[in-house]
Amino acid sequence: MSKRLDRLAELVPNCRLLADVGCDHGYVGIRCLQSGKAEQVVFIDVSEPSLRKARLNCPDELYPRASFLRQDGLGEVAADCAVIAGMGGLEIISILQRATPPKQLVLQPNRNATEVRTFLSQRYAFVYDGMLRDGKYYNMILAELCESPAELTKLQLAFGVTNLSAPNRDFRKYLAEERAKLTKILDNCDDARVRAKLALVQSAIAVVGGTI
Ligand SMILES: C[S@@+](CC[C@H](N)C(=O)[O-])C[C@H]1O[C@@H](n2cnc3c(N)ncnc32)[C@H](O)[C@@H]1O
Known part of the structure; x- marks a missing residue:
């Protein structure tokens, strides 16, 4: 499994029924069945060929605890x-x-992480919201349903609570690369949206401190 899939399986808490939605190969759900984190897993995919991959990858001995839904x-x-x-x-x-x-x-989420955080923050508390570099940069979120979730700041919505409170090496690298990329763009053309994005990155750098 890739580092990304390993980390996703690690983030899954112990649970009775885990839904692996958009499972494709099914590796995350399978890992959670194998580790015992999930008593049962329902593998869901809108595409039958994808779901078939999960069915084929799922070892026979795990079948009694697995179900497969095309939806x-x-x-x-x-x-x-x-x-x-x-x-x-x-x-x-x-x-x-x-x-x-x-x-x-x-x-x-592969894109629009800020929108996901904004949506989640209405009903969920963020247990973990950090970054992982595995070829590309990935935002990894563990959230828990909560009666009165805390309101997130603009910076937390943009970068994730864990990234700002306990930045790892991957997030620091991400900020450095973003700063270099956006600065280079601005050297060639002045664009208000790029300037605003760079200002956000600079604010995050100021929060995480240390050497970027
Ligand atoms: C790129 S794969 C990701 C597979 C796996 N979750 C992972 O992280 O490696 C995306 C999968 O999500 C499925 N998918 C996309 N939208 C979906 C939806 N609304 N409901 C169920 N499956 C969906 C696609 O068919 C595809 O198999």
Whole structure:
């Protein structure tokens, strides 16, 4: 498994029923069955060829604890935890809008992480929201349903609570690369949106401190 998939499986808390939504190969759900983190896993994918991969990859001895559903999103499944990873943030939001909210969520949006955080922050508390570099940079989120979640700052919505409170090496690298990339763009053309993005990155750098 890739570092990204390893980390996703690590973030999954112990649960009775885990939904691996958009499972494709199914590696995260399979790992959670193997480790015993999940008593049962429902593998969900909107695409039959993708779901077939999960079925084929799932070892025979795990079949009694696994089920496979071809459907769009979480639907009526009452999972206590859902992992939704490797798809766009807007698709993740759409899936969650149409579902009974699971107690815990492990999310890895490929894009629009700020929108995902904004949506989540209405009902969920962020247990972990950090960055992982595995070829590319990935935002990895573990969130827990909460009655009165804390309001996030603009910087937390943009970068993630854990990244700002306990920045790891990958996040520091990400900030340095973003700063260099945005500065280079501004050297060639002045653009208000790029300037605003660079200002946000500079603010994050000021918060995390140390050598970037
Ligand atoms: C790039 S794969 C990611 C697989 C795995 N979750 C990972 O992180 O490596 C995205 C998968 O999500 C599935 N998918 C996309 N939108 C979906 C939806 N609304 N409901 C269920 N599956 C969906 C696709 O068919 C595809 O198999």
